[in-house]
Amino acid sequence: MARTFMKGSEAVAEAAVRAGCRFFAGYPITPQNEVPEYFSRRLPEVGGVFVQGESEVASINMVYGAASTGVRSMTSSSSPGIALKSEGISYCAAARIPIVYTNFARGGPGVGSIQPAQMDYFEATKAAGNGGFQMIVLAPSTVQEAVDLTVKAFELADRDRNPVHILADGVIATMMEPVELPDMMPEEKVKEIRESKRKWACVGHELDYKNRAWIEPGHWLTSKQQECNEEAAAMYEEWKKKDVMVEEYMVSDADIVLTAYGISGRIAKSAVELLRKKGIKAGLIRPITLNPFPVEAFEKLDYSKVKAILDVEMSIPAQYATDVEAVVRRRCPVEKCLCSGGNIMSREAVIDAVMKIAGQEA
Amino acid sequence: MAECLYSRTKTIQEDKVSGFCPGCMHSTVMKLIGEVIDEMGIIDRTAAVLGIGCCGLQMDYMAYDNITSPHGRACAVATGMKRANPDTLYFTYQGDGDLASIGLAETVSAANRGENFTVIFINNGIYGMTGGQLAPTTLFGMKASTAPKGRIAEEHGYPMHVCETLNQLTAPQYLVRTSCNTPQNVMKTKQAIRKAFEYQLAGKGFSLVEIVTSCPTNWGLDSLKALDFLEENMLKEYPLGVVRDKG
Ligand SMILES: Cc1ncc(C[n+]2csc(CCOP(=O)(O)OP(=O)(O)O)c2C)c(N)n1
Ligand code: SF4
Ligand SMILES: [Mg+2]
Numbered sequence: 358m359a360r361t362f363m364k365g366s367e368a369v370a371e372a373a374v375r376a377g378c379r380f381f382a383g384y385p386i387t388p389q390n391e392v393p394e395y396f397s398r399r400l401p402e403v404g405g406v407f408v409q410g411e412s413e414v415a416s417i418n419m420v421y422g423a424a425s426t427g428v429r430s431m432t433s434s435s436s437p438g439i440a441l442k443s444e445g446i447s448y449c450a451a452a453r454i455p456i457v458y459t460n461f462a463r464g465g466p467g468v469g470s471i472q473p474a475q476m477d478y479f480e481a482t483k484a485a486g487n488g489g490f491q492m493i494v495l496a497p498s499t500v501q502e503a504v505d506l507t508v509k510a511f512e513l514a515d516r517d518r519n520p521v522h523i524l525a526d527g528v529i530a531t532m533m534e535p536v537e538l539p540d541m542m543p544e545e546k547v548k549e550i551r552e553s554k555r556k557w558a559c560v561g562h563e564l565d566y567k568n569r570a571w572i573e574p575g576h577w578l579t580s581k582q583q584e585c586n587e588e589a590a591a592m593y594e595e596w597k598k599k600d601v602m603v604e605e606y607m608v609s610d611a612d613i614v615l616t617a618y619g620i621s622g623r624i625a626k627s628a629v630e631l632l633r634k635k636g637i638k639a640g641l642i643r644p645i646t647l648n649p650f651p652v653e654a655f656e657k658l659d660y661s662k663v664k665a666i667l668d669v670e671m672s673i674p675a676q677y678a679t680d681v682e683a684v685v686r687r688r689c690p691v692e693k694c695l696c697s698g699g700n701i702m703s704r705e706a707v708i709d710a711v712m713k714i715a716g717q718e719a
Numbered sequence: 720m721a722e723c724l725y726s727r728t729k730t731i732q733e734d735k736v737s738g739f740c741p742g743c744m745h746s747t748v749m750k751l752i753g754e755v756i757d758e759m760g761i762i763d764r765t766a767a768v769l770g771i772g773c774c775g776l777q778m779d780y781m782a783y784d785n786i787t788s789p790h791g792r793a794c795a796v797a798t799g800m801k802r803a804n805p806d807t808l809y810f811t812y813q814g815d816g817d818l819a820s821i822g823l824a825e826t827v828s829a830a831n832r833g834e835n836f837t838v839i840f841i842n843n844g845i846y847g848m849t850g851g852q853l854a855p856t857t858l859f860g861m862k863a864s865t866a867p868k869g870r871i872a873e874e875h876g877y878p879m880h881v882c883e884t885l886n887q888l889t890a891p892q893y894l895v896r897t898s899c900n901t902p903q904n905v906m907k908t909k910q911a912i913r914k915a916f917e918y919q920l921a922g923k924g925f926s927l928v929e930i931v932t933s934c935p936t937n938w939g940l941d942s943l944k945a946l947d948f949l950e951e952n953m954l955k956e957y958p959l960g961v962v963r964d965k966g
Contacts, residue, residue, distance in 0.1 A: 414795070425799075569784050
């Protein structure tokens with residue numbers, strides 16, 4: 358462990374290298390240009406490969422190719438670029454190729470604004486590409502958490518042979534914070550992981566009709582396609598049992614429960630601290646996995662005591678709130694505190710919204 | 720005693736039958752690639768990067784490693800594979816729609832970077848798999864299901880010459896156009912594939928073998944008439960020969 362002061366985008370890239378990532382392809386887009394820039398310096402130092410793709414479309418396909426040879430591989434972008442990657446992401450999910458990709462989201466739709474936003478929630482959790490596939494989606498709220506989740510993302514991707522998505526935002530990308538970096542994975546371990554995938558990796562095999570590597574992102578036979586989809590669906594169900602991560606902060610006695618993910622979650626948490634000082638019983642549910650969704654955290658609430666849930670989200674219209682509403686099922690009102698277009702959530706606005714629910718003037 | 724004059728390359732699975740239409744040169748090319756892999760003794764370190772189109776019909780019965788790329792992205796996928804794993808021989812196998820329309824950016828960019836893999840480019844002047852729509856390589860006077868009057872310059876532009884276009888770039892090592900219309904040209908195609916593979920193994924960079932082929936089904940001709948059409952029309956627009964060989 359080494360404690361250092363780093364920008365989020367660079368810390369994520371360094372964490373990936375330390376987690377054994379040896380291939381990165383990406384295309385420049387604000388606010389995460391430091392990610393490809395960092396990889397371009399760092400990967401050659403560890404015998405890895407950096408490619409600046411001619412587009413996001415090409416970059417994700419390079420990652421699809423590299424990961425298909427068994428190498429831990431990653432790409433990164435921001436909202437409009439992520440949309441372009443959806444083709445390749447869907448192929449990785451279909452062919453069960455483990456990759457990791459980050460979205461340092463910015464305002465949308467269209468080219469939107471280059472400032473931080475949370476406008477890509479539906480895309481990340483519901484339809485990151487065609488075909489109804491799913492991924493584990495991780496949402497860091499600090500640079501430290503972004504580092505830790507990057508390491509975790511590679512482990513989960515390899516465990517499941519499935520893409521893992523880190524949905525961050527422009528704040529995480531550009532903010533500098535002290536972080537503890539993980540230890541560098543020893544080179545033997547990097548090789549061992551690669552070797553463990555050799556059986557299915559597309560690298561050439563001794564002539565044997567059954568044991569050739571056949572990376573299939575689709576199937577001629579509808580029965581085979583359905584079988585693969587059923588297998589994937591079963592895996593998604595397993596995630597709900599074993600992979601949910603959530604931070605619950607001062608929830609047990611709360612009568613107003615804030616809920617938010619990523620950078621909004623962090624802002625909401627500091628609002629809860631201030632509200633408690635004012636004597637208001639506020640709490641926070643902050644999903645760390647957006648998929649699988651932390652259903653249990655909402656089921657546990659005592660709805661006879663909870664006056665309202667407040668969704669804090671940098672998206673207009675609200676997106677995350679619809680998943681919250683779906684689990685709350687009208688057992689209490691779900692109020693919203695929203696901003697959008699690249700405006701960062703203001704803590705004062707969150708406090709005001711809670712005070713209003715509490716029936717007090719700010 | 721019977722003498723064995725010919726046996727099928729073991730790179731094609733014995734118990735499978737071809738999925739290509741009768742008279743389609745895709746199957747000839749697939750066999751030639753297999754024979755080259757066989758003769759070079761590199762089946763354990765070769766993988767095909769298939770495009771989307773009729774090229775995909777072979778994946779069920781080719782005996783070696785393969786991956787299917789999104790439509791047009793084979794050169795990007797192969798870039799990732801070869802860079803991550805340089806010891807394996809990678810070749811892409813793409814049709815004209817795949818390589819020269821939807822995948823043009825990926826093709827030109829990989830060629831310009833001089834990526835060390837081989838492109839096998841099947842130019843049949845049409846979108847075969849989807850039923851005969853206009854391709855970048857469709858000839859004047861050739862009807863397509865989305866160009867009922869055939870190619871019109873003002874509307875569709877001109878047939879695209881891939882080898883010549885890539886010849887404007889500095890990096891490519893080997894650019895060649897062949898066909899499979901005569902036994903002699905079949906042999907030349909095989910030699911070109913072998914040369915491209917050897918260049919790759921020697922680390923010499925980007926090589927592309929364009930093979931002018933027929934699509935009897937979507938040309939609306941039987942196999943023999945399709946051959947005549949290929950010789951009288953396709954080969955006039957797409958002259959055979961080495962466009963570049965850096966040696
Ligand atoms: C993104 C996407 N767009 C369109 C298609 C439909 N499609 C499949 S094959 C093909 C054209 C293939 O033509 P070509 O590359 O010339 O190959 P051929 O079949 O002629 O060998 C198209 C348009 C697709 N599979 N994916
Ligand atoms: S449609 Fe054309 S290219 Fe496709 S297999 Fe049939 S003849 Fe060959
Ligand atoms: Mg074609």
